[in-house]
Amino acid sequence: MKVLVVGGAGYIGSHAVLELIKKQHEVIVFDNLTSGFEDMVSEQATLIIGDIRDKSALDAVFKEHNDIDVVMHFAAKIVVPESVEKPLEYYSNNVEGVRVLLESMQEHNIKNIVFSSTAAVYGEASGVCFEDDPTQPINPYGETKLATERMIKWVTQAYGMKYLIFRYFNVAGADQSLKVGLKKDQLTHLIPVAIQALIGLREKLLIYGDDYDTEDGTCVRDYIHVSDLAYAHVLGATYLKDGGQSTTINLGSNQGYSVLDVAKTVQKIGDMTYEITERRPGDPAKLIASNEKAKKLLHWEPKYGLEDIVNSDFEFRKTLKK
Ligand code: UDP
DSSP: OOOEEEETTHHHHHHHHHHHHHTOOEEEEEEEEEEEGGSSOTTTTTEEEEOOOOOHHHHHHHHHHTOOOOEOOOOOOHHHHHHHHHHHHHHHIIIIIIHHHHHHHTTTTTTEEEEOOOGGGTTTTTTEEEEOOOOOHHHSSHHHHHHEEEHHHHHHHHHEEEEEEEEOEEEOOOOOOOOOOOOOOSSOOOHHHHHHTTSSSSSOEEEEEOOOOSSSSSSSEEEEEEHHHHHHHHHHHHHHTTTTTOEEESSOOOOOEHHHHHHHHHHTTOOOEEEEOOOTTTSSEEEOOHHHHHHHHOOOOOOOOHHHHHHHHEEEEHHHHH
């Protein structure tokens, strides 16, 4: 397959590129490098620097590579508090960016798109989420993803194109090569923050609330290794190319772990201090993916568990510290 990976220099996109290359697919990366890194793009991929809102730049890519089988989209802004402060930037990048991408794809007869969406579209839903559950985002980030999902559905239907929408749950970890990983300075996600507390890059882990309606009172989430997630994209792209119908699929493990479970898993590696503090606004008590659909349609199942995820993030973060 020939695949255009939009946002392929970022955390998840660069893992998708690695998995595609492992399976001998031809990969072109298109990225504006605002949150991606050139050195995270595999040397076996072609990197084109550009912004998806720049239609002429995209047109040039599709003109030169008119045999692209599938486009994968990862070029989104994803920080919830930032989306609350700067919603217009989120609508511009996340929604308008995909509108321009779809327009350029349609004009160049490129038929298939794999789109990264999020469990944030389910909003306050508490418990196990199924793909046909109601969607009700509670922040601009989730809203932009849902708006884009809906746009993709209408556009692909109108122009004889196909989509696969993946809704990610809590993605973490790093590829075994340790060349790629989540390397932002301002990390907010639980696992990298806990690892930073473990290796002395912050004093302690603050646990946001222990009075939720869960077994130990801390929030429960479904953690998925980024390499498992990336591999699902290879299967998804193949599914579309081989004639699969447009659909939406959760990517998670069917299993929930509490914040305290995660903290204790990190403490198996070494000393890590944590402290219980106030709840963080907007955190649903429990979000777990039903992954039955991914198993059935794509024959996909996660290979890695929580310990693997935590250990791989630890190994990666040590390489950054050097
Ligand atoms: N969390 C925490 N301390 C942190 C970061 C996160 O207690 O420093 C909690 C957060 O309140 C949520 C869970 O860990 O219950 C997962 O949060 P994260 O930001 O990793 O992902 P989210 O589920 O919000 O997308």
